[in-house]
Amino acid sequence: MFDSGIGGLSIAQCIHQHLPDENLIYVADSQFAPYGDKSSTEIIERVNKIADWLIHQQVKAIVVACNTATVIAIEQLRLRVSIPIIGVEPAIKPAALHSKTKKVALLVTEATAINTRFLSLVDKHKNGAEIYIQPCPGLVELIEQGLHQSEQCFKILHTFLQPLLQSNIDTLVLGCTHYPFVRSLIQNIVGDNITIMETAQPVTDQLARQLANQGLLASNQSMSQQHFFSSRVSTQQARLMSVLFGQNVTLQQFCAL
Numbered sequence: 626m627f628d629s630g631i632g633g634l635s636i637a638q639c640i641h642q643h644l645p646d647e648n649l650i651y652v653a654d655s656q657f658a659p660y661g662d663k664s665s666t667e668i669i670e671r672v673n674k675i676a677d678w679l680i681h682q683q684v685k686a687i688v689v690a691c692n693t694a695t696v697i698a699i700e701q702l703r704l705r706v707s708i709p710i711i712g713v714e715p716a717i718k719p720a721a722l723h724s725k726t727k728k729v730a731l732l733v734t735e736a737t738a739i740n741t742r743f744l745s746l747v748d749k750h751k752n753g754a755e756i757y758i759q760p761c762p763g764l765v766e767l768i769e770q771g772l773h774q775s776e777q778c779f780k781i782l783h784t785f786l787q788p789l790l791q792s793n794i795d796t797l798v799l800g801c802t803h804y805p806f807v808r809s810l811i812q813n814i815v816g817d818n819i820t821i822m823e824t825a826q827p828v829t830d831q832l833a834r835q836l837a838n839q840g841l842l843a844s845n846q847s848m849s850q851q852h853f854f855s856s857r858v859s860t861q862q863a864r865l866m867s868v869l870f871g872q873n874v875t876l877q878q879f880c881a882l
């Protein structure tokens with residue numbers, strides 16, 4: 626699995642918890658983070674480099690643990706490779722069904738917010754609800770720096786969320802895998818009457834289904850290992866990833882083939 630950085634760990638945690646027998650290889654493309662301000666061409670190039678490397682490691686499936694990379698690059702990736710590719714898409718459909726006020730907000734990166742595949746997903750699943758798309762420039766960078774509990778992070782979130790609160794939303798979708806790490810700050814700002822939705826569980830379920838369908842599920846817990854790579858290794862990042870993943874992370878350098 627991979628992400629532009631540490632955000633995909635929110636998905637990795639859930640996969641590791643529910644599929645503990647599976648070996649995990651996690652790539653944080655931190656040298657190129659954030660993806661949210663990159664062009665589609667740049668993102669597709671990074672996605673293909675990482676996927677080729679993962680396939681070289683003989684993985685049996687790839688989880689694109691990044692909403693931005695999913696909307697921009699997953700279709701062409703599925704055409705290039707034959708193993709199961711599982712993407713991360715914001716929970717628009719369940720959010721629209723859940724909302725009583727029929728007003729739902731989506732927090733996403735800038736690249737996701739303007740992506741046509743994403744916009745047509747919104748259209749397809751909004752089910753009559755009004756959808757407020759809020760790009761959050763700068764937020765991924767703060768989380769990457771380990772500032773996910775800082776005053777700075779609170780302030781930037783407040784700026785993004787305040788206008789949404791005035792729109793009478795009752796459901797908020799986290800459309801970037803970094804954002805679950807600021808979920809408690811978000812909940813503090815929006816209050817308990819707003820439901821926050823994320824996608825780690827549905828992605829894990831989808832991965833489990835695909836592995837099961839193809840007879841690829843692992844079944845020997847004592848052998849399972851987790852390996853972590855980054856395109857910009859630092860002690861600070863290893864420390865942060867250990868905290869966010871919830872166990873000690875040894876970080877190795879990722880070098881594309």
Ligand code: DGL
Pocket residue numbers: 628629630632633658659660661662690691692693694734737765800801802803
């Ligand atoms: N975690 C990525 C996502 O889900 C972050 C994108 C970025 O690096 O801007 O979109």
